[in-house]
Each structure stands twice: as C-alpha cells, then as structure tokens.
Amino acid sequence: MAQVYDRVALIGLGLIASSMAHAMREAGLAGHIAGHAKSAESRAIAEEIGLCDSIHATAAEAVQGADLVVLAVPVGAMAAVAAEIGPHLRPGATVTDVGSVKQAVIEAVGPEIPEGVHFIPGHPLAGTEHSGPRSGFAALFRNRWWLLTPLPDADADATARLRGLIEAMGAHVEEMDAPHHDLVLAVTSHAPHLIAYTMVGVADDLGRVTDSEVIRYSAAGFRDFTRIAASDPTMWRDVFLTNKDATLEILGRFTEELFALQRAIRTGDGQHLFDYFTRTRAIRRGIIEAGQDTAAPDFGRSKAGG
Numbered sequence: 001m002a003q004v005y006d007r008v009a010l011i012g013l014g015l016i017a018s019s020m021a022h023a024m025r026e027a028g029l030a031g032h033i034a035g036h037a038k039s040a041e042s043r044a045i046a047e048e049i050g051l052c053d054s055i056h057a058t059a060a061e062a063v064q065g066a067d068l069v070v071l072a073v074p075v076g077a078m079a080a081v082a083a084e085i086g087p088h089l090r091p092g093a094t095v096t097d098v099g100s101v102k103q104a105v106i107e108a109v110g111p112e113i114p115e116g117v118h119f120i121p122g123h124p125l126a127g128t129e130h131s132g133p134r135s136g137f138a139a140l141f142r143n144r145w146w147l148l149t150p151l152p153d154a155d156a157d158a159t160a161r162l163r164g165l166i167e168a169m170g171a172h173v174e175e176m177d178a179p180h181h182d183l184v185l186a187v188t189s190h191a192p193h194l195i196a197y198t199m200v201g202v203a204d205d206l207g208r209v210t211d212s213e214v215i216r217y218s219a220a221g222f223r224d225f226t227r228i229a230a231s232d233p234t235m236w237r238d239v240f241l242t243n244k245d246a247t248l249e250i251l252g253r254f255t256e257e258l259f260a261l262q263r264a265i266r267t268g269d270g271q272h273l274f275d276y277f278t279r280t281r282a283i284r285r286g287i288i289e290a291g292q293d294t295a296a297p298d299f300g301r302s303k304a305g306g
C-alpha cells in the first residue's frame, strides 16, 4: 500500500491513536509518525514499545511539519489541544479527530484551526473497553465504519485523501452531518453505555446478592454489560457532558418504553411483552441479513486494505 501522508502527528496515545499507529505502520501509510500524550507515563510506554517514530513532550512540537494531525484525546480535552497546536500547524495540513461526539468537537476545535488548514472531523465506530498506549492493535478498524462529518465548505481533495488513509486501514467511510451523527450515536452507543453502567451499578448495590455471586453466575448478557461498564471513565464522562441533548432525548424515550414494559410485567400482559420482543428480534435479524453484524469483527482474519 502506498504512503498517504509524509508525516502524521498523533495527539493522545491511547487505544485509538495506538491502533492507528499499528495499522499505518503495517500498511506503510505514513512516512513518519510523531506522537504526543499529556501524561509522561503514556509517553514513556510509547517510547518503550516503539509505537511512533518520534515522541514529543508537547503537542505543539509534535505537529511541526505534519501533513496530518489526529486529535485522539477525550472530547473534553479537544479545545485545549487545538488551542495549543493552532499556531504551529503547517499550511495545507489536515486536522482530524476521532472523538465520539462531533458537534461539540467542531465547536471546540473549529475556531482554533487557522485559515489554509483543513479540519475534517471523524469518528471510528470501533473500540474496546481498554485504554492507553499498550491497548492498540492494527486490526481494530478492519471492517468497521468510520464516520466523517466534514463541514459544508470542506476541501474535497483533503477529504478524499483522509478517506484513502482510513480505507487503507480497513474501515468503511461514510459522511454525515454532525448533529445527525450525535443523534445516531446517542441511540447506538451512548445510551447503551449508560444503561450498562447503570445495570452493573445496580448489581453492585444489591445487598442480597454478594459480589462473588455476581461474578460467578454472570450470564452472557450481564457479562457483556460488565465489559462495556469497564470503559474509560474520563472518555465517557466527556461523551455524556458533550452529547447532552441527544442522550437525554433517547433516555427519555427509553424510560417511557421501560415503564410500559414494567406495567406489562406487573399486569401480566404477556401479549405486550411477546409483541415487543418479536419486533426487536426482527431488528437483530435484519442487521445480520444486511451483513451489518460488526459485533464480531474479523480481527486478524483479513488484511487491512484488502
């Protein structure tokens, strides 16, 4: 695979940035990968495992001469990072981000990007409950969606080049506007995470069930909740604080449905429960028939870029 960018700067060296570093290296997509993380410990680990070609103590230094800058920090840290790097960006460079929320990132980062630098926000729909520079792996993005939310005046060539990099890492790219992205993700990712956090919290609070019983007798459904609820607290705090309206809208609807199901259970309305579960089962089957079941990605089974 041909090199897409001469110099890529990764700001934040956690799960997503380290996975990008591995994927870019594996496919030879970047001439040089420069990295920066705020924590000295993350920088030391990145040095130790040889994650990047160079590690820098500041974000400003890392972006010098880069033709692609990737902001891979928690959403709440995007504004400060963008303000720091803004004056140091090379004219003609592209800045993208991987934040799980898009409208708030556009508002935080956009004003800090100087004229002549292209800002193309993005979000890979791929992750695990792990974080930090050791957690990344090259196959993370294979066969996953990577959404881009370019602004209406985005440069077509810069967008196509970024798309080329992402596709060469094995992902499928789709473009949409940021408010729509935030609503879709509130349904498919943000509210489900909150529900998982709550369910695990409830189990933890339940005095009549001991911790060892919760661990020992975890059926598959609850086990999945515990994996999701082990996700990074900083990342998820920021997601909920920055995608507030869409998440509250979905949680409002969720609560209404939950009350209806609760009433059906209390009144013995089996028909309501049966009809509801029949409808949701059809949705799952539709996902599988459409070949959209990425819950079990083909880690290691196919090569990035085909």
Ligand SMILES: NC(=O)c1ccc[n+]([C@@H]2O[C@H](COP(=O)([O-])OP(=O)(O)OC[C@H]3O[C@@H](n4cnc5c(N)ncnc54)[C@H](O)[C@@H]3O)[C@@H](O)[C@H]2O)c1
Pocket: 011, 012, 013, 014, 015, 016, 017, 036, 037, 038, 039, 042, 059, 072, 073, 074, 075, 077, 080, 081, 098, 099, 100, 101, 123, 124, 125, 126, 127, 128, 129, 130, 131, 132, 133, 232, 235
């Ligand atoms: N983990 C996922 O499943 C997932 C999936 C898709 C997108 N995202 C998004 O990607 C971004 C990064 O997530 P991650 O899972 O890779 O995080 P992570 O917790 O693994 O790593 C975050 C990194 O950012 C660094 N950092 C924090 N504040 C910083 C600052 N002010 N300046 C410089 N570095 C800073 C940390 O030191 C760490 O290296 C987040 O915005 C998140 O919403 C995460």
Ligand SMILES: O=C(O)C(=O)C[C@]1(C(=O)O)C=C[C@@H](O)C=C1
Pocket: 099, 100, 124, 125, 126, 127, 128, 129, 188, 189, 190, 228
């Ligand atoms: O599999 C997981 O661990 C994830 O939760 C990944 C997941 C998600 O699918 O909701 C989490 C947050 C992201 O912004 C994108 C992907």
